[in-house]
Amino acid sequence: MGQCKAGTYNQLWLKAQNSLGDILQLEAASSALDITKDTAAYSRYQNNLYIKYIRIFRKLEIIQDQIAHPQKWKVVDMLLEGVMGRILEVRREMVDKGLSEFHFMDDVIQDLKLTPVRKESVGSPCVI
Numbered sequence: 001m002g003q004c005k006a007g008t009y010n011q012l013w014l015k016a017q018n019s020l021g022d023i024l025q026l027e028a029a030s031s032a033l034d035i036t037k038d039t040a041a042y043s044r045y046q047n048n049l050y051i052k053y054i055r056i057f058r059k060l061e062i063i064q065d066q067i068a069h070p071q072k073w074k075v076v077d078m079l080l081e082g083v084m085g086r087i088l089e090v091r092r093e094m095v096d097k098g099l100s101e102f103h104f105m106d107d108v109i110q111d112l113k114l115t116p117v118r119k120e121s122v123g124s125p126c127v128i
Helices: 006-032 039-066 070-098 106-111 116-120
Strands: none
Touching (some): 006 070, 039 070
């Protein structure tokens, strides 16, 4: 990994925590709404969740790799496992509802203001 200040990983940890909080609020709010009837909206919602969880996973993976504090490492490891499980759940829902293994997420990537290269590569932890 790149050379970054120790504070950079703490900032990345805070970003990951905030992102997890945001996505949990989004899922709680959407569970009150019944968007499963509108397949296009549901597909867009699932794609959005999938990409956001992938981004959180990458942040946590970088943090886990570089963290020295043993207690924090255990917490990050548990979070990483939980996020991986949620990614698999969202992916399974996408496949079950979409009846396809392949999903085109161009519109969601554009809405999140990501470039295709950025979504595929982890990049330096200093710029994520």
